[in-house]
Amino acid sequence: MDLNKIAGEGVAFAKGHGTGNDFIVIPDLDASLDLSDAQVAAICDRRTGLGADGILRVVHAAKAAEAEGQAAEWFMDYRNADGSIAEMCGNGVRVFVRYLLDAGLAEGPTVPVATRAGLRVADVVGGDLRVDMSAARHLGTERVTMAGREYTGEHVSMGNPHIVVEVTEEELAALDLSGDPSFDPAVFPNKANVEFIAPTPTGVRMRVHERGVGETQSCGTGACAAGAIGLAKGKGTATVDVPGGRLTVTVDERTLWLSGPAVIFAAGRVLIP
Numbered sequence: 252m253d254l255n256k257i258a259g260e261g262v263a264f265a266k267g268h269g270t271g272n273d274f275i276v277i278p279d280l281d282a283s284l285d286l287s288d289a290q291v292a293a294i295c296d297r298r299t300g301l302g303a304d305g306i307l308r309v310v311h312a313a314k315a316a317e318a319e320g321q322a323a324e325w326f327m328d329y330r331n332a333d334g335s336i337a338e339m340c341g342n343g344v345r346v347f348v349r350y351l352l353d354a355g356l357a358e359g360p361t362v363p364v365a366t367r368a369g370l371r372v373a374d375v376v377g378g379d380l381r382v383d384m385s386a387a388r389h390l391g392t393e394r395v396t397m398a399g400r401e402y403t404g405e406h407v408s409m410g411n412p413h414i415v416v417e418v419t420e421e422e423l424a425a426l427d428l429s430g431d432p433s434f435d436p437a438v439f440p441n442k443a444n445v446e447f448i449a450p451t452p453t454g455v456r457m458r459v460h461e462r463g464v465g466e467t468q469s470c471g472t473g474a475c476a477a478g479a480i481g482l483a484k485g486k487g488t489a490t491v492d493v494p495g496g497r498l499t500v501t502v503d504e505r506t507l508w509l510s511g512p513a514v515i516f517a518a519g520r521v522l523i524p
């Protein structure tokens with residue numbers, strides 16, 4: 252490979268993560284990149300690509316039809332590692348805002364972001380990023396099958412679909428999340444994210460199988476859904492411990508807040524396959 256070709260034809264990217272949920276950030280301010288599912292999947296491949304749980308494309312809100320009516324300068328175009336589109340990504344929006352701040356595209360401490368699920372507003376609080384994720388919607392009880400075993404869980408929408416299943420600490424540690432879950436296709440025509448949680452003294456411990464990705468180290472919207480279920484009997488704050496670290500979910504009379512670390516740790520250029 253002629254490295255000059257990468258410098259000349261490659262597109263700029265940054266890499267970041269929020270509690271181990273990792274993303275490739277692609278600044279495409281004027282919305283000139285039209286990435287196919289296969290291209291996204293190739294970039295996110297952990298052996299033959301850069302590797303990530305998803306891609307965050309940074310687009311001027313004025314250039315994105317999905318951002319219409321949202322009072323934000325930037326639109327987050329989120330794609331899962333398999334190329335599929337999701338309505339919302341809680342860790343993604345925190346990493347997206349960290350990128351905007353680090354790149355000088357936003358000043359903070361408050362940064363509104365247009366998303367497919369509507370406006371989300373982030374705040375820098377200490378070293379963390381806290382996002383108003385809007386209230387969780389609890390939609391009842393559903394069945395999910397994972398690794399040949401059927402569970403009953405709570406259907407929660409955070410803009411994207413989740414099923415939260417409570418298990419014991421021992422069951423949580425022993426779960427095999429390497430395969431795909433199955434659910435009622437009439438309820439989840441576009442599939443769902445599945446969170447398994449076990450109670451802790453201050454909240455829950457969580458493992459997640461993400462739609463369009465597989466098991467990840469963390470899922471922000473999953474933590475919101477899990478925290479909302481953990482706090483179902485009232486308002487307050489719950490810690491959500493994930494393999495990649497700790498997130499905090501606070502529910503008040505109006506909304507649900509998601510807080511935690513988000514960092515950008517690399518930048519470069521990549522050839523779009």
Ligand SMILES: N[C@@H](CCC[C@H](N)C(=O)O)C(=O)O
Pocket residue numbers: 272331336337338339340341342343411412444461462463464469470471472473
């Ligand atoms: N990791 C994300 C969720 C990303 C989208 C999800 N896989 C879906 O398809 O709904 C988060 O931090 O919320």
